[in-house]
Amino acid sequence: MAETYTLSLTAEDRFVEVFAAVLAFDPKRLEKDLRDSLFGQHIVSDIVLKAVTSFMTDSNPNKPLVLSFHGTTGVGKNHVAQIIAKNIYENGIESYHVHTYISEHHFPHKEKSDLYKAQLKQEIYKSVSSFPRSMFIFDEMDKMQPQLIDVIKPFLDYKLNVDGVSFRNAIFIFLSNAGGNVIAEVALDLWREGICREELWMNSKELETKIFRKIFNDKNSGFLHSSMIDEHLIDYYVPFLPLMLKHVRQCVMAEMSHLKIKPNYELADKVAREMPFFPEKERIFSAKGCKSVRQKLALYDN
Numbered sequence: 001m002a003e004t005y006t007l008s009l010t011a012e013d014r015f016v017e018v019f020a021a022v023l024a025f026d027p028k029r030l031e032k033d034l035r036d037s038l039f040g041q042h043i044v045s046d047i048v049l050k051a052v053t054s055f056m057t058d059s060n061p062n063k064p065l066v067l068s069f070h071g072t073t074g075v076g077k078n079h080v081a082q083i084i085a086k087n088i089y090e091n092g093i094e095s096y097h098v099h100t101y102i103s104e105h106h107f108p109h110k111e112k113s114d115l116y117k118a119q120l121k122q123e124i125y126k127s128v129s130s131f132p133r134s135m136f137i138f139d140e141m142d143k144m145q146p147q148l149i150d151v152i153k154p155f156l157d158y159k160l161n162v163d164g165v166s167f168r169n170a171i172f173i174f175l176s177n178a179g180g181n182v183i184a185e186v187a188l189d190l191w192r193e194g195i196c197r198e199e200l201w202m203n204s205k206e207l208e209t210k211i212f213r214k215i216f217n218d219k220n221s222g223f224l225h226s227s228m229i230d231e232h233l234i235d236y237y238v239p240f241l242p243l244m245l246k247h248v249r250q251c252v253m254a255e256m257s258h259l260k261i262k263p264n265y266e267l268a269d270k271v272a273r274e275m276p277f278f279p280e281k282e283r284i285f286s287a288k289g290c291k292s293v294r295q296k297l298a299l300y301d302n
């Protein structure tokens, strides 16, 4: 269980952190960050920019912001959560006000669910009561026990407050692979029809309906067993598309810059082509997105 920042900070640290924690939100900066560092996710960029901007510029939101990210592995879900955090908190994802939970890491034992429930409830409550603009990221949401999802639910609602604390300035982001394969199938169908994936939008090819249906019907997903979806507590479902060779190449170039290696387009192309692609014959989409690109690149760096 992640420690609450009250336990890990001295009073003086805490004072400094609370007052230096939040940046003045600048939608132009978020737009630029998404444009410069997120590749091949036009639907995500569009939804995230609009959702975060309208929430952050609303002086009196009527509920916390709740985003649910869906997509196959390595397509940028954590990356986008980091970009959002970087635009809100001075210390970005490292801020004491950003709490990240990874289901199988923080809540691994089924039999301990009562303990997890109590801890999680207390932690969310404590964090928001001392700092209303807190952010909670739940990774592997589809692997989370439904009872734990139910603990989060009351905090997401349109209530004035929960036990005297308002949650309306808090941000919740759920990351999952749920619906990822459906998104990839839709993108592949389009490609087979000769339509490029940049033409796919949330309202095209019934993408939204298909994602919902998939998440609803997945018997293994914690989402199904929780009433979170029925109660419309999620404000935005955000579909991440599978990445193509050109996007993986961009990821390699970005890693070169990160590792302070001289930009080398040919090397980027070579590294990108070594990644696995699917379908096996046509090799259209990267099977691991941009995951482990840095490690692949490191093999060539001498």
Ligand SMILES: Nc1ncnc2c1ncn2[C@@H]1O[C@H](COP(=O)(O)OP(=O)(O)OP(=O)(O)O)[C@@H](O)[C@H]1O
Pocket: 037, 038, 039, 040, 041, 071, 072, 073, 074, 075, 076, 077, 078, 079, 080, 175, 176, 177, 243, 251, 289, 290, 291, 292
């Ligand atoms: N669309 C993208 N644009 C830019 N970089 C990306 C993109 N997708 C992935 N990356 C890079 O690849 C790394 C792995 O991606 P990330 O951790 O965000 O994947 P994920 O979607 O959360 O996958 P998983 O479902 O396996 O958790 C990121 O740190 C980032 O550097």
Ligand SMILES: [Mg+2]
Pocket: 077, 078, 139, 175
């Ligand atoms: Mg992830």
